[in-house]
Amino acid sequence: MKATIINIGDELLIGQITNTNATWMAQKLNQHGIAVDKVIAVADKKEAIVSTLEESFKNSKIIILTGGLGPTKDDITKDTLAEYFDMEMEFHQESFDNIKQLFAQFGKTTDKRYKVQAEMPVGAKILINKTGTASGMWFDYEDKIIISIPGVPREVKYLMKYSILPQLKLELETPTIIHRTINITGKGETHLAELLKDFENKLPSNIKLAYLPNPLIGMVRLRLSATGNDAIVLETQLDHHVRKLIPILGTMIYGEGKESLESVIGKLLIHKGFNLGTAESCTGGNVAHKITSVSGSSAYYDSSIIAYSNNAKINLLDVKPKTLSEHGAISEETAIEMARGTQKLLNVNCSIAVTGIAGPTGGSPEKPVGTIWVAVTKNEEIITRKLKLGKERLQNIEQTTTIALNLLRRFLLDDL
């Protein structure tokens, strides 16, 4: 069962936007047992659309087109397809009602253009789009299925999720595929693949393991996908294999699915009744930014001191001038005093302190760019880590943030 994705729009051909629709659609189609044969970006020109469509018939049963369904003159997909399939256009009440409803939400009334937008080809199945004014269209043509939807990412997602994928499953009896994503930090893809060699070899043939690494921030997601007919059987099977990962990976696993490191830390802090403060030098607020990106973080997050200057380290965080002069700002001693100073200053149970050289300049032979000290406290306890990262400023900031947050997580789990 193969599909071709055709993304219509000049903006793709001049490089104004990146084709993220294709990435998302390809993921979802594959996850539903439909392989993607080609992804083709074409101009919003009639001949280009028709010739690409016909070319796609050679290898694909399903062709999904995005784009060119708006209310302007440039939007020619609907007319092109209606003409190609030799269908009349007719006013479609349900589509127009949907448009009116969307406008009503913003206290507006529709204008004339939208009457035209509600004209749909007679004979096509119409896919009502609750997220936008253009309905989708489904054409059954010979043994092919041709689907045309708008190109706005939110609308693509809505129509794929609630209309196209369920209908394809019904009509084509595609297998049921269930996924489980395990979020990991602490080891890279290569190392994980080594650890999981045996696990992977012993997986039943209907379960596939995929590595989704994000090296910039130092995280890897593992995706287990089970294919079969019965969702409940597959869920149980996945449960079983996810459980087998735990003794192998332990607390390298920080969460599942959409759980982020910062949301997991939030839950742990709330559970323990702890609050948190941070003191950052080289990460410049990124640790705080991550923690506060969780809605509700004010329940456990107090404050952060971003102490870029030595003065701020001394005056705010109570780092001793002697410590700075003897060991330097980038040292275990300074990191410890920053972490303790944060606890005292903000009156918090837990603190994270980071000090280092993010680069690309500022290194020395003894302390090259990428030398970073992290200290984490939990009441009286304290742990420290020395990091030796690379030369890329942004990557150093992101990776240090991940490592510092993960250190706190494992500390809270008494796993250090």
Add this chain to the structure above:
Amino acid sequence: MKATIINIGDELLIGQITNTNATWMAQKLNQHGIAVDKVIAVADKKEAIVSTLEESFKNSKIIILTGGLGPTKDDITKDTLAEYFDMEMEFHQESFDNIKQLFAQFGKTTDKRYKVQAEMPVGAKILINKTGTASGMWFDYEDKIIISIPGVPREVKYLMKYSILPQLKLELETPTIIHRTINITGKGETHLAELLKDFENKLPSNIKLAYLPNPLIGMVRLRLSATGNDAIVLETQLDHHVRKLIPILGTMIYGEGKESLESVIGKLLIHKGFNLGTAESCTGGNVAHKITSVSGSSAYYDSSIIAYSNNAKINLLDVKPKTLSEHGAISEETAIEMARGTQKLLNVNCSIAVTGIAGPTGGSPEKPVGTIWVAVTKNEEIITRKLKLGKERLQNIEQTTTIALNLLRRFLLDDL
């Protein structure tokens, strides 16, 4: 003059990676006067590559293929093309020398696989790749040009910039196109288009204006592209039109090309001999993160207090308990005291203070989500702004950061 981009790789068809190569390549080709007819992602299978190539001959003079040139068994592009063009393979000394040199940089020696990788089709022009072990290939075939390069983004960029685009220019006498990008914040795309209507209508036919908006962070880039034969004439022409933008847009323009708002602020602070501290509540460190993402920012950036709790606002920033109880944490009064407290605490000339409700929860009828106060100080002077943003947490954080930084920039320019 048309081109087709063919990106080879299963990872594109399962949605594992987004095709950013195509975006970048399309931009560059268009900027060099070569329109892109189609972008096609295909599997690394012989038949798929050959049929897509032949299909592309219909509309394009130039076909650029990426991917499938690595040293593993899956990499079949080179053999497929050599067979298609009926060329023998031969050991290519210059390619092998390049591989050896790359390995030597890391103190390593090459292994056997790389002898095979240095075998190239006889009759193709070989494009030496200083950024990777796979050379590119250029085939002249009938009236077509077929170019095959590796798919690693860094290698794509290197080979396009230093090899393919200059050679295409030479062979095809494509026009010279020169671009200038103007970075703007403070107004959205629609408003700018209104302001620039007259300017745009009066542009000579060889100059095009493009809007590149980034609504998440509240910025728009304007790109002026001039097409002609003589680079110096075009530069002068662009200078002239960029100068015409200044009276229309004024200080909405914060920079050109790669200049960021935070790097511009850095230069202004250094120029004035000022230093900066920040106090953030709802932006949770994002203002500090932006400022410190500039290498060398420690020269003018002192510290930041991320005062999430009222306690921190009171104890660290000297906000009066009475101010908090009478006006609330989200108020002009609190923002002012935070900004003044920051100046005092950190002993800095300038400060930025932000307090608000980033959402999605935490709003009230009087102070809905998206209500944010910003205060900026410059020695004794102070300005404040009330923002009424949307409901999206991340967007609120990003837009507030941009607005706060821009406020400081205009304040430093005495433009408020």
